[in-house]
Amino acid sequence: MEFALIATPLLLAALSALIPSNRLRPWLLPVAGVVHSVMTAFLMARPEVSAGSSWLYLDPIGRVILPLVSVLYLLCSFYAVGVLHYRHNQANRVFCVCLISFLGIMTMVLLSQHLGLMWVGIETMTLTTAPLIYFNRTPQSIEATWKYLLIGSVGIALALLGTFFLAYASLHQGIEPTLSIEGMVRNAPMLSKSWLHAAFVLLLVGYGTKMGLAPMHTWKPDAYGEAPGVVGAIFAGGVTSCAFFALLRVYHICLAAGEGAYISRLLLVVGFLSMIVAGLFMVGQRDFKRMLAYSSVEHMGILAIGLGIGGPALFGTLLHVVTNGLTKGVLFLSAGNIHRAYASKNTDQVHGAIHRLPLSGGLFLAGFLAVTGSPPFGPFVSEFSILNGAFDGGHYATGGFFLLLLLVVFIGMGATVLRVVQGRAPAAVNKSPYREGLLTTVPAVLLMMLVLALGLYIPATLTALLNDAVRFLKV
Amino acid sequence: MDNYLNGILVLVLVLNLLSLGTSRINTIIKAVSVQGALLGVIPFVVHQHLTLPAIIVAVMAIALKGVVIPLVMVHALREAQIKREIEPMIGLMPSIILGAVATAFSLLFASQLPLASEHVGKLLVPTAIATVFTGFIVLITRYKALTQVVGYLILENGIYIFGMLLIEAMPFIVELGVLLDLFVGIFVICIIANHINQAFSSMDTRRLVTLKE
Numbered sequence: 001m002e003f004a005l006i007a008t009p010l011l012l013a014a015l016s017a018l019i020p021s022n023r024l025r026p027w028l029l030p031v032a033g034v035v036h037s038v039m040t041a042f043l044m045a046r047p048e049v050s051a052g053s054s055w056l057y058l059d060p061i062g063r064v065i066l067p068l069v070s071v072l073y074l075l076c077s078f079y080a081v082g083v084l085h086y087r088h089n090q091a092n093r094v095f096c097v098c099l100i101s102f103l104g105i106m107t108m109v110l111l112s113q114h115l116g117l118m119w120v121g122i123e124t125m126t127l128t129t130a131p132l133i134y135f136n137r138t139p140q141s142i143e144a145t146w147k148y149l150l151i152g153s154v155g156i157a158l159a160l161l162g163t164f165f166l167a168y169a170s171l172h173q174g175i176e177p178t179l180s181i182e183g184m185v186r187n188a189p190m191l192s193k194s195w196l197h198a199a200f201v202l203l204l205v206g207y208g209t210k211m212g213l214a215p216m217h218t219w220k221p222d223a224y225g226e227a228p229g230v231v232g233a234i235f236a237g238g239v240t241s242c243a244f245f246a247l248l249r250v251y252h253i254c255l256a257a258g259e260g261a262y263i264s265r266l267l268l269v270v271g272f273l274s275m276i277v278a279g280l281f282m283v284g285q286r287d288f289k290r291m292l293a294y295s296s297v298e299h300m301g302i303l304a305i306g307l308g309i310g311g312p313a314l315f316g317t318l319l320h321v322v323t324n325g326l327t328k329g330v331l332f333l334s335a336g337n338i339h340r341a342y343a344s345k346n347t348d349q350v351h352g353a354i355h356r357l358p359l360s361g362g363l364f365l366a367g368f369l370a371v372t373g374s375p376p377f378g379p380f381v382s383e384f385s386i387l388n389g390a391f392d393g394g395h396y397a398t399g400g401f402f403l404l405l406l407l408v409v410f411i412g413m414g415a416t417v418l419r420v421v422q423g424r425a426p427a428a429v430n431k432s433p434y435r436e437g438l439l440t441t442v443p444a445v446l447l448m449m450l451v452l453a454l455g456l457y458i459p460a461t462l463t464a465l466l467n468d469a470v471r472f473l474k475v
Numbered sequence: 476m477d478n479y480l481n482g483i484l485v486l487v488l489v490l491n492l493l494s495l496g497t498s499r500i501n502t503i504i505k506a507v508s509v510q511g512a513l514l515g516v517i518p519f520v521v522h523q524h525l526t527l528p529a530i531i532v533a534v535m536a537i538a539l540k541g542v543v544i545p546l547v548m549v550h551a552l553r554e555a556q557i558k559r560e561i562e563p564m565i566g567l568m569p570s571i572i573l574g575a576v577a578t579a580f581s582l583l584f585a586s587q588l589p590l591a592s593e594h595v596g597k598l599l600v601p602t603a604i605a606t607v608f609t610g611f612i613v614l615i616t617r618y619k620a621l622t623q624v625v626g627y628l629i630l631e632n633g634i635y636i637f638g639m640l641l642i643e644a645m646p647f648i649v650e651l652g653v654l655l656d657l658f659v660g661i662f663v664i665c666i667i668a669n670h671i672n673q674a675f676s677s678m679d680t681r682r683l684v685t686l687k688e
Contacts, residue, residue: 116649123656127663134667139674143683146620146671149664153627154614160653161607161634167644168637172591177644194589222686281688 002056002111005039008032009104016096025096026084032100033070033077036107040070054180056111060472061252061318064465065245066110068322071450072237072329073103075443079333080230082439086340094131102128102234109242115163115179118246122159122210126152129239133227144219144226151209151219159206159246165199166253168192181249188256196254200263203250204270210243211300212293213270214277221281224293225345229336232289236296236332237325244303244321251307252473260310267308268398274301275405282412288338289345291416292331295371298409299324305402306386313389314470316382319458323378326451330367333444334360338420341434347416351423356430359441361421363448368417370451372410378454477597479520483513484598487636488578491609494629495570498559503613503625504548510632511540517639528647535654536635544628544661551665552621555672564616577608599639606633620668620678624661631657 009032016028043058044067058066080099084092105128109121126149134145163179169191170184171177178184209216224232254263278298285291299320306317335345337360342350353361370377373384383406390399454462487510494506515537518529525533552558563570578601585601594600610630614623638645668678675682 114646114649116645117652120649120652120656123653123660127656127659130663130667134670140685142667142670142674143686145667146680146683147686149660149667150614150623150627153660153664154630157627157630157634161637164634164637164641167641168591171641171644172589174591177641179644179649192589221688225686 001039001043002053002058005036005043006056006104006108006111008035008039009100009102009107013097013101013104016100017093022090022092023085023088025092026081029077029080029096029100030074032103033074036103037070037074040066054182055114055117056108057113058111059113059181060465060468061245061248062110064318064469065241065321066107068325069106069110069238069241072325072447073106073234075447076230076233076329076333078439079233079336079443082437083228083230083336083340085437085439092135095135098128098131099231099234102132106238106242110245113181115166115181115184115249118249119156119160119163122207122243122246123153123156125239125242126156126210129231129235132231132234133223135228135231136226138226141226144222148219148223151216155206155209155216157206158202158209162199162202162206162250165195165202166191166250169195169199181252184253185256188253189258191257193257193259196257196259197262200250200254200259201266204247204263204266207243207246207250208270208304211240211247211303212274212297213300213304214274214297217274217277217297217300220297221290221293224296224332225287225290229289229332229334229339232292232336233329233332236292236328240296240300241321241325244300247304248307248473255310255473264308264310267304271301271304271306271308272401272405274298274304275402275409279405279408279412282409282416285412285416286347287345288347288350288416288420289332289335291413292328292335295331295409295413296328298405299328299371302383302386302402305398306389309386309390309393309395309398311389312392313386314473315466316385316387316389318466318469319385319462320379320382322462323382323451323454324371326447326454327367327371327377327379329447330363330444330451331371333440333447334363334367337436337440337444338364341432342425342429343432347419349426349429350420352421352425354421356425357436359436360444363441363444365417365421366448367451368413370448370455372413373406376452376455378451381455381458480517481598483517483520484602484636486513487602487632488605491578491606491629492571492574494625495574495609495612496567498561498563498567500552500558500560500619500621500625501549503560503622504545504552507625507628507632508541508545511544511628512537512542514632514635514639515540517636518642521639522642529642532647532650532654535651539654539658540628540632544658547662547665548621548624551669554669555621555678557619557621557678560617560619560622563618570612570616573612574609577612578605581605581608594640599636603633603636606630606636609633618679618681620671620680621665623680624664624668627664628661 112118172192212220278294490510581601581604613626
């Protein structure tokens, strides 16, 4: 079953390369999305169908993140069909092949129980996503792709070195070296401490680059700014969640090794730095897509802080992966619509989105409120739970500073969002023939409803999944 | 056996300095391809009893790093019609000196590291660290897109040398995956580098400055 979950999207990607029509080919995206989510649901409901492979299976952390990625991808895939229909003259073969195979690779990362295999998956993910940024073929998008590829590759190379260091930490102590997660966690208390510390730093830098934690975030505003909105949604909700998942693996091993205090200090520093950088660059940001990129940097920072606090904040941190992923979907999809209608992403030209595009403008505003942690939306619950964890654990200064930075981000982001949403749209934009279509709005509406639902009521099954994952991490 | 290994590693270090000291991009690519092929030979020298998968991986490494990747890069270079890295951030002589200092530092640093007893006093760890440093120096101080790719390759070579210590820990399939990723990565990066050349009429990455705050 696990194997099929990875192979089906890859086969569909190969199939999409064979379809000659630019109009028909995008429909394979939702096909992949539907098949993948049905299979995921099946695997979640009946874990006994698992193939029993020791390298690929769904563990409690994967059970939290895989459904998120699957649902996000499913909704984004319909949106992508809508977008590609607007531009049916532009060749989309590479785009579709990469976007579909990306689903398979992402699944491989989330299922892999071996640090080496996971690394291969994340590196392949970098390669399949680079052409997505380059879709618009402008000089700016080349620049963004180049920065993403180079910074991403170097970061990932450091993560490989860190993985080797982890293996060496057991070799040094005379233990049979292994990179399987289970074996590493079992051997963790015996690992050489100095090699483990060095490995953690390298892996934090490496996977932190993919997550977009400051100061390794520099590719992110460029890439998110130049990529189509739907790619931004998949990046901010999918790629970053997978990179965070990789970091969670390492966190798990370090925790089992009894090194919680050492890594939590590093995570807090990187997390706060990310929030500070994001806050600074969001104030006065004119490009609303770059603003969303900084919001993603901020939320990766929140995740790192949540891990750094650990213990009582872990539940909230894992919940935040889910709520942030869904909310980023709403924001990027609606931002994509606004960008298309105005042919600009600069707030000097973009005003009055709520009149010109009532649905997308409204969703953009609601998404902003949600992502900054306003009630009654999902991120409010998860951020509140992280904050609660901080105070419960006696980290008063950490909690207070966290709250302050959330406020700075709210003000900075709010100014830009309000400039986009309010006011009067330029006359030329009002006359442009662009209309909101079903395919490009319904997915964002559904995502927004999920975000709202998670804020009002967290289903018992989700709570159980999250509690399982927390217990799994702590053992 | 150790003598052969150390001989290879000294050659690797010399190639590091060579790639820092030349402005001809063709020469750097050749230096790195020789370096990659030499690294592929190491498993044959270190282990007397190689299993079949290990031999396959080593041969693949020699073929990809020594032949295929350099060919891809030379092809990209010919399309772009450039020959030299003109005016790097720091001159060639200072680059070599920096590289030599990094190598000396790596030797000193490695002697301080807590290594497993069978690795103490061998050149594997210091060469790995020195090669990673060399990769970073090339990545940071050169401006041509293709030279930066070479820097990434040198960095990757350094990591590969460290991986030699752990041949038993890495399963066959993962090693193949790492090699394949490297190849596809270089391929994609070269394509983008060519697009940079077409869009900006130059491979100079200093022109990529439109996106900023």
